Amino acid sequence: DTAVSQTPKYLVTQMGNDKSIKCEQNLGHDTMYWYKQDSKKFLKIMFSYNNKELIINETVPNRFSPKSPDKAHLNLHINSLELGDSAVYFCASSRGTGGWQETQYFGPGTRLLVL
Amino acid sequence: GENVEQHPSTLSVQEGDSAVIKCTYSDSASNYFPWYKQELGKRPQLIIDIRSNVGEKKDQRIAVTLNKTAKHFSLHITETQPEDSAVYFCAAESGGGADGLTFGKGTHLIIQP
Secondary structure (H helix, E strand, C coil): CEEEEEEECEEEEEECCCEEEEECCCCCCCCCEEEEECCCCCCEEEEEEEECCCEEECCCCEEEECCCCCEECCEEECCCCCHCCCEEEEEEEECCCCCCCCCCCCCCEEEEEEC | CCCCCCCCCCCEEEEHHHHHHEEECCCCCCCEEEEECCCCCCCCCCEEEECCCEEEEEEECEEEECCCCCCCCEEECCCHCCCHHHHEEEECCHHHCCCEEEECCCEEEECCC
């Protein structure tokens, strides 16, 4: 049950720090995503990436940047952390690079707390 | 961009009764509508999905209906059980997956024993 995995599971850090969250999928999927779930449980897309194209939700601050070292990984880097960045971050992946939609599978989430 | 509205925000039903959750979407180009179940502290998990070329889909006690003209879709759970208690999210997607899912704000389903 580790098709999409994330590390760390919990991340507590001080305001102003830079941190990274790692995501790996072993499903052979072509597209990966990052979502943010806030304290009200609202899930919002941040990025999607499919080896050819990075799509950024326009509301995401440029302090957030995804990095993909290879097709199986999409890591999330966050610079100059702010209190409002506290949330649960979910990585997800799906098969295919466009056209017909495929099921998205979510990772277990990383709970980020900025103090 | 897409906007998805979900109602109700909380739904309490007696065990064994049916539960219905409704969603509307704004982008007529959206053509994929999944439903996710999220238990406390866990990841969202797909329970059923429907694509725009189908009006209804059923999987045991769960069914989803889609009305493209009215731009709304609904989740129906029959014979509810305590393990159905969770937060349910509807979502919509267009652009072949490139834009990601736009989620509703979730429905907290409570099954009363």
